[in-house]
């Protein structure tokens with residue numbers, strides 16, 4: 001047995017086989033096409049890197065939470081920084097350097113400057129710049145191969161970028177032993193949110209792969225070939241932690257009731273059916289938003305009726321009788337897929353997206369509605385339509401849903417009951433909420449888009465982050481109107497945008513009459529705890 005001291009980062013213990021991972025060296029530079037060609041490559045790589053960061057932002061938001069997702073926004077901001085971009089582009093334009101060398105050099109220069117600053121926050125941003133530059137450079141070589149693990153292992157690596165960590169298969173990683181990664185780095189925030197025991201500051205040898213190890217994230221210790229006594233001790237600690245977590249999960253499963261006795265449903269937002277199990281483990285009372293477009297992103301074709309049926313049934317069954325609200329495809333705008341024709345027009349956020357797109361494309365809408373109706377025979381499902389701006393859109397979508405039900409019946413295919421709702425995420429929908437309320441069983445207020453459209457502030461633009469403010473009084477006015485209209489019509493009012501997880505605003509939302517809050521799974525326990533504190 002060999003004991004190696006490291007720096008503790010994330011609590012928890014792991015016992016298992018080590019797997020040492022090294023980032024593959026960049027292939028030989030394919031540079032030499034001249035400055036114009038290199039500049040074009042650099043621009044294309046930047047577009048791709050930004051796309052990846054946006055995907056990672058959404059993934060982190062759906063799986064982990066806002067703080068974790070913001071890491072990817074920050075990286076995007078780094079890439080968009082005019083000074084960084086000038087430093088990367090200048091040497092390429094003048095022919096002094098190829099695209100990859102220039103991207104990496106700009107990252108190194110900025111990281112060095114940041115490391116020399118006194119402010120610890122700014123100093124810590126050095127890693128972000130280097131990581132963003134590395135992502136950019138990797139796109140010049142056709143992108144990085146994903147980090148895949150052979151099975152459940154303790155992953156040993158010099159350092160991990162946030163994107164590498166986020167996209168790891170969580171079931172295959174028992175713990176992390178890192179070499180040079182800073183304990184305060186963004187990777188640590190992600191590892192904690194993912195519940196991964198982790199240590200850093202360990203001198204890793206490539207020969208470790210395949211050896212047995214034990215790791216204690218609380219003390220920072222790593223054991224190679226731990227003896228029986230050490231194993232027993234680690235197992236006992238692991239068991240004690242699991243018992244505490246189980247007790248907490250049990251408490252989280254209890255309903256969230258205010259002091260005055262009103263029960264608020266605290267549900268989870270998910271993007272894939274497998275995330276339902278996590279939602280349940282966190283104590284979610286249901287799924288308030290299943291973003292089905294996640295089933296479509298990053299693939300060459302649209303999933304067919306059968307695949308969507310299986311995904312919806314999976315989520316419904318995993319939630320063990322709790323309600324799962326399925327949002328129909330919210331594609332278009334910033335949610336592009338390779339199989340959708342490119343958006344026409346200058347402003348895709350105001351284009352053919354959400355229910356507008358699905359109403360215009362029955363070839364997409366009908367299979368999805370059929371899939372949802374069929375899955376409703378296996379659990380408690382609700383369906384809702386995104387980006388609604390008029391009562392007519394709701395009427396048309398409902399009519400199509402009725403046709404699909406009739407057709408299934410004629411075919412002898414079982415379909416279950418469904419609540420039908422709309423997302424209120426455009427000012428038009430909020431202003432017409434009294435008319436919409438008569439047509440549906442519930443509202444779900446999408447404060448992310450509602451904020452974007454009310455304040456005319458692109459939700460994706462880091463430069464407008466200060467303007468895009470869900471607490472803005474104009475946004476509140478629309479939320480209050482919507483809730484009032486919902487209450488007057490006697491229908492359920494939910495909030496599923498980021499505001500639902502803002503615990504400083506929970507009281508105001510409940511005062512407005514909101515019955516349900518739907519938040520990233522990891523936020524469920526804290527939001528439930530907040531509800532229990534309120535009158």
Ligand code: PEP
Pocket residue numbers: 289291330425445446447448449450496497498
């Ligand atoms: C919203 O707009 O608030 C919402 C929940 O939907 P999305 O973030 O997926 O657009």
Ligand code: MG
Pocket residue numbers: 386425446448449
């Ligand atoms: Mg939205």
